[in-house]
Amino acid sequence: MPQIPTSRRRRQAFTLACCLVLLAASLFGCASKRQNCSLDEARDIAFGRRRPPAAQSKVGSESAQWSMDRNAQVTYNYLKYLDHLNTFQHLAQQGVDDPERMSALIDEQAQAAQSLDAILKLDPSPDIYLEKANLYWNSPQIGMAREVLQEGIEAFPKDRRLALFLSNSYTVQNRSRDAALVLELYLHRVPDDLAVRRRLARILEEDGHYARAMDVLSAVPPAKRDPEVLLLMARAGARLGKVREGISILEKAVRIDPEFIEAWAELAYLQELDKRYEEAAKTYAHIMSMDASEEQLREIRLRRVQIYLKLNNPDRALALALEQPRGETFLLEASRIFLDQKFYAQAEKVLQALSEEGPIPEEALFYEAAIALEYRKKPEQALKLLEQVAPDSIHYRRSLQFRAHLLLNMDRPKEALALIEKGKQRYPGDKELRMLEASYLEEQGQLDKAERVLREVVAAHPKDLEAMFQLGVLLDKEGRPQEAMQAMERVVAQDPDHADALNYIGYTLAVMDKDLDRALVLVKNALKQKPGNGYIIDSLAWVYYKLGQLQQAWEEIRRAVSAADDAEIWEHYGDIAKAVGKKDQARRGYEKALKLATRHEERVRSKLEGL
Numbered sequence: 001m002p003q004i005p006t007s008r009r010r011r012q013a014f015t016l017a018c019c020l021v022l023l024a025a026s027l028f029g030c031a032s033k034r035q036n037c038s039l040d041e042a043r044d045i046a047f048g049r050r051r052p053p054a055a056q057s058k059v060g061s062e063s064a065q066w067s068m069d070r071n072a073q074v075t076y077n078y079l080k081y082l083d084h085l086n087t088f089q090h091l092a093q094q095g096v097d098d099p100e101r102m103s104a105l106i107d108e109q110a111q112a113a114q115s116l117d118a119i120l121k122l123d124p125s126p127d128i129y130l131e132k133a134n135l136y137w138n139s140p141q142i143g144m145a146r147e148v149l150q151e152g153i154e155a156f157p158k159d160r161r162l163a164l165f166l167s168n169s170y171t172v173q174n175r176s177r178d179a180a181l182v183l184e185l186y187l188h189r190v191p192d193d194l195a196v197r198r199r200l201a202r203i204l205e206e207d208g209h210y211a212r213a214m215d216v217l218s219a220v221p222p223a224k225r226d227p228e229v230l231l232l233m234a235r236a237g238a239r240l241g242k243v244r245e246g247i248s249i250l251e252k253a254v255r256i257d258p259e260f261i262e263a264w265a266e267l268a269y270l271q272e273l274d275k276r277y278e279e280a281a282k283t284y285a286h287i288m289s290m291d292a293s294e295e296q297l298r299e300i301r302l303r304r305v306q307i308y309l310k311l312n313n314p315d316r317a318l319a320l321a322l323e324q325p326r327g328e329t330f331l332l333e334a335s336r337i338f339l340d341q342k343f344y345a346q347a348e349k350v351l352q353a354l355s356e357e358g359p360i361p362e363e364a365l366f367y368e369a370a371i372a373l374e375y376r377k378k379p380e381q382a383l384k385l386l387e388q389v390a391p392d393s394i395h396y397r398r399s400l401q402f403r404a405h406l407l408l409n410m411d412r413p414k415e416a417l418a419l420i421e422k423g424k425q426r427y428p429g430d431k432e433l434r435m436l437e438a439s440y441l442e443e444q445g446q447l448d449k450a451e452r453v454l455r456e457v458v459a460a461h462p463k464d465l466e467a468m469f470q471l472g473v474l475l476d477k478e479g480r481p482q483e484a485m486q487a488m489e490r491v492v493a494q495d496p497d498h499a500d501a502l503n504y505i506g507y508t509l510a511v512m513d514k515d516l517d518r519a520l521v522l523v524k525n526a527l528k529q530k531p532g533n534g535y536i537i538d539s540l541a542w543v544y545y546k547l548g549q550l551q552q553a554w555e556e557i558r559r560a561v562s563a564a565d566d567a568e569i570w571e572h573y574g575d576i577a578k579a580v581g582k583k584d585q586a587r588r589g590y591e592k593a594l595k596l597a598t599r600h601e602e603r604v605r606s607k608l609e610g611l
Helices: 008-030 039-046 070-094 099-122 126-135 139-155 160-171 176-189 194-206 210-218 227-239 243-256 261-273 277-288 294-310 314-321 327-340 344-357 362-374 379-386 396-409 413-426 431-443 447-460 465-477 481-494 499-511 516-529 534-547 550-563 567-579 583-595 601-609
Strands: none
Touching (some): 070 126, 126 139, 139 160, 160 176, 176 194, 194 227, 227 243, 243 261, 261 277, 261 294, 294 314, 294 327, 314 327, 314 344, 327 344, 362 379, 396 413, 396 431, 431 465, 465 499, 481 499, 499 516, 516 534, 550 567, 567 601, 583 601
């Protein structure tokens, strides 16, 4: 279990205490003029395994208990604590499957805590609170550790270690909000603690609260902003859209500390975001000359591979990927990068290099299948590669999904459905196979069966937005817009930034001439998630059209047709052009819709004839 470290001073004090306690034991009666005892007896007394002999008082024969001064009592109880702690840790290492051992473990823990409580009454200190919290520093008892740390903070409100460990007690349970709150309260008391301010900013950034992180960091006077503060400010600012400002801040950070690898890495990343690919490549190359770990170097090489592909230099990217050292994991990731960017020939060469390293891992079969399908245009070869995945492999389910998809595309539905059925029996409730089945049924016009499958998926995976969205699309296709809208509203309720669902609701409201102000907000939000999407731009144009804002509608519909060549969009183009008095453009729109085989040919021809 994690250990809360004892301070150096505590360790030094313990060495002295070992001597003092033996001396104290002799003073308690072992070395008086009337009595003598052995060193073992003295140690037993110190650890509480033997009671010290009573001293005779000077008055008659009445006995009086020897009493220790406060320092001696603290030392005595601390050594008792160490003795119980040692036994507790020994029992924990042996395991607690035996009820008797579990009982002994709990008893030793309680005895250790009691010894520390005795010290806290005599001489409270942050160290002892930390020691006691450490007794409970495990998942089932983390709440008890938290209580101890909270007591410590009440006694020592300005102790950094207590605040950090209390914050960490929330972090280990992914309760970042509570972890941040602990540090915020501490900073109200100790606003100049730079270490805690940095830690709080990191927690906030990891949780996506970049504006709050920037507020925390901005409180640091410029003269005291060390490279780590500058890094955190640059990162938060960049996530808030201030990428170029972040680059300038990071350039300052690495001037102050040229060996700050994390700042260099963030600088290269922001240069990428700003499309300064040449600069990013040089920055990554510089990092590789520094004292980075092997894992960091592999990650940087992969980033450089991606940059050279963005610079349309696949040969340089390939040469970098094939350099030594590489290894299986590195080559697999490199091949995936080439595949994602559709550089299939280079991906194939990386996989060839992987085969030279040893037996091809099963994951590589999927990459080879993708190359065979998309580059070589040989679906049969792709199918054979996927069939090599063993049934007992962790990748077997994925191979079934890929093979079923391939077979459907190859117009071999019987084999595909048989494979899907096999997958359903082996992996009950598998979402991907059921979604594939629903897609096939929908293509075949069996909408009722497709709906049944999708509803079963949604019932099994109520938080799966893809299944819920597809159900909404299917209901719309079945002519049930109200139910479709309900499904889409459920999607947006779970994910307010789901672009496709936002667009569906906004466009449908516009078609129905209902709640147009909300429709405008929804479609604009959808466009933020997918800027440049022709279908969403068309929805925006249509909402403006329904609102009577014809000039905005005309501007947007022209953007829409340049982004997506779709019959319905061109029909909207004709309608809006007609509304703004541009008959020639209207005619062009309707003619394009007919040329693209609109589903509403009669309606479009009627509009064209009416011009």
